[in-house]
Amino acid sequence: MFKYAKRKPFMIDIxxxxxxxxxxxxxQYGGPYGELGAALRYLNQRYTMPDERGRTLLTDIGTEEFxxxxxxxxxxxxxxxxxxxxxxxxxxxxxxxxxxGTEMFMVDSNGQDFSVTGIGATGDPLADLYEDMAAEEKAxxxxxxxxxxxxxxxxxxxxxxxxQREIVHFNRFKQMYEIYKKELKK
Amino acid sequence: xxxxxxxxxxxxxxxxxRESQDLFPVKEATMYGNLFKNEYVPYKNYVPKLKQAKNxxxxxxxxxxxxxxxxxxxxxxxxxxxxxQEYALLHEKYSKKTMELEKEYEEKYGALCAxxxxxxxxxxxxxxxxxxxxxxx
Numbered sequence: 001m002f003k004y005a006k007r008k009p010f011m012i013d014i015x016x017x018x019x020x021x022x023x024x025x026x027x028q029y030g031g032p033y034g035e036l037g038a039a040l041r042y043l044n045q046r047y048t049m050p051d052e053r054g055r056t057l058l059t060d061i062g063t064e065e066f067x068x069x070x071x072x073x074x075x076x077x078x079x080x081x082x083x084x085x086x087x088x089x090x091x092x093x094x095x096x097x098x099x100x101g102t103e104m105f106m107v108d109s110n111g112q113d114f115s116v117t118g119i120g121a122t123g124d125p126l127a128d129l130y131e132d133m134a135a136e137e138k139a140x141x142x143x144x145x146x147x148x149x150x151x152x153x154x155x156x157x158x159x160x161x162x163x164q165r166e167i168v169h170f171n172r173f174k175q176m177y178e179i180y181k182k183e184l185k186k
Numbered sequence: 187x188x189x190x191x192x193x194x195x196x197x198x199x200x201x202x203x204r205e206s207q208d209l210f211p212v213k214e215a216t217m218y219g220n221l222f223k224n225e226y227v228p229y230k231n232y233v234p235k236l237k238q239a240k241n242x243x244x245x246x247x248x249x250x251x252x253x254x255x256x257x258x259x260x261x262x263x264x265x266x267x268x269x270x271q272e273y274a275l276l277h278e279k280y281s282k283k284t285m286e287l288e289k290e291y292e293e294k295y296g297a298l299c300a301x302x303x304x305x306x307x308x309x310x311x312x313x314x315x316x317x318x319x320x321x322x323x
Binding site: 003005006007009010011012013043053056057060061064073074077078144147153154156157160161162163164165167168169171172175176179180 | 194216218219220222224226227229230232234235236237247248249251254255258259261263265266267268297298299300307312315316317318319321
């Protein structure tokens with residue numbers, strides 16, 4: 001079961017509205033290297049891990065990714081909170097407003113719908129863990145792009161935190177990969 | 187075990203040398219997003235910072251996240267290496283502290299988890315607690 005708590009791992013308090021930045025951050029919600037895809041990827045891969053170590057690691061990281069989905073949505077919510085139609089248009093979110101109004105949706109920055117096509121699930125624990133390391137690296141890179149695009153400290157700090165979490169996850173997947181690679185060879 | 191690694195990413199020791207492993211204190215670990223000092227990779231010249239708590243309520247919720255995040259990082263490490271006694275004991279300590287602080291917060295301000303909700307001042311205290319995206323923590 002999942003247990004929900006009304007708190008975040010990292011404080012987000014964005015005071016300045018910025019629909020331009022909201023559109024960019026959206027890619028970590030519904031984009032190909034985003035948090036939602038990460039959560040689904042790991043929770044889906046759990047069932048074919050060789051033992052409880054891999055199963056638990058994927059469960060725990062997959063669960064953490066859902067808290068990151070919430071962080072990303074919090075950022076989008078706070079960046080667009082109270083925005084006028086004109087502000088949505090000026091930030092390049094007129095198309096989004098036309099379909100979804102002020103509600104966010106699972107698309108990337110270009111409006112491309114969320115897709116599971118890019119999620120690897122091979123049934124091979126080593127191949128899946130390698131895919132997970134790649135996923136973390138891609139997400140880390142996207143966070144670096146977002147930090148480059150940001151100009152508000154309130155936005156940059158949570159992005160730095162989320163970028164670092166990708167590095168932590170990369171290391172844990174690599175650790176698990178190396179252990180399995182050694183053991184499965186025996 | 188990790189000889190083929192990208193040198194950008196260093197691992198905590200998993201052998202007998204792990205006593206020398208250096209961890210960030212819990213507050214810094216949340217600020218950096220990483221409990222493991224030797225795994226931390228900065229980005230350009232950006233300097234991670236934590237917001238100052240505006241009041242006692244915010245301070246308490248931030249303290250919860252410091253201990254909870256540190257405990258979570260140890261948990262991920264232990265998932266792959268569950269025999270690491272040092273980390274397991276530290277995980278126990280941080281988790282206990284997290285639970286104590288959560289209890290203190292919930293008694294003072296309202297329930298963070300539905301199961302701890304109480305009937306208080308005419309309302310179910312889990313619902314009176316604001317959703318996380320609304321403001322600050």
